[in-house]
Amino acid sequence: MQKSPPPFIWACPEEKNILDWHFIIRGPPDTPYEGGEYHGLIWFPSDYPFKPPDVKLFTPSGRFEVGHKICMSMTSYHPSTWNAAWSVATILTGLLSFMLSNEITAGAVKTTIEEKRLLAKQSHAFNLKSKKFRYATPEMTDLPDMGGSAASSVSLAEPSVILV
Numbered sequence: 001m002q003k004s005p006p007p008f009i010w011a012c013p014e015e016k017n018i019l020d021w022h023f024i025i026r027g028p029p030d031t032p033y034e035g036g037e038y039h040g041l042i043w044f045p046s047d048y049p050f051k052p053p054d055v056k057l058f059t060p061s062g063r064f065e066v067g068h069k070i071c072m073s074m075t076s077y078h079p080s081t082w083n084a085a086w087s088v089a090t091i092l093t094g095l096l097s098f099m100l101s102n103e104i105t106a107g108a109v110k111t112t113i114e115e116k117r118l119l120a121k122q123s124h125a126f127n128l129k130s131k132k133f134r135y136a137t138p139e140m141t142d143l144p145d146m147g148g149s150a151a152s153s154v155s156l157a158e159p160s161v162i163l164v
Contacts, residue, residue, distance in 0.1 A: 036120030071106035
């Protein structure tokens with residue numbers, strides 16, 4: 001998985017608690033999230049992989065409520081659909097796919113495409129102000145602002161991705 005990480009996704013466990021995984025999702029081209037940088041956390045329960053995790057996003061996206069659990073089939077909202085074989089990569093790929101949909105569910109918000117684009121442009125600066133982001137992802141603080149004019153010339157997949 002480390003040799004070919006999912007596009008637009010970076011993730012790693014916290015040093016002090018391997019059940020907590022910080023992640024960054026980069027907004028894919030030709031979407032309202034293009035150039036955005038979305039920081040979140042996957043909380044795995046102590047009985048993982050037998051129980052599903054919770055997922056929260058900390059960066060405003062216009063798609064999900066900041067700091068609230070996101071209802072997906074791969075989270076504790078739906079334990080009956082959980083599959084113990086799902087990896088961090090699978091969960092985050094599912095989250096990205098869900099982010100690009102318009103389905104309204106627990107943890108989702110409804111905004112315009114213009115609002116999502118504005119939040120994408122502001123996301124890097126927002127994250128840099130977050131102590132949680134700077135602590136969990138120090139190597140990400142030096143990345144270029146993907147919402148800026150240089151976004152088209154920078155690769156979105158990070159080579160140092162750690163996924164299980």
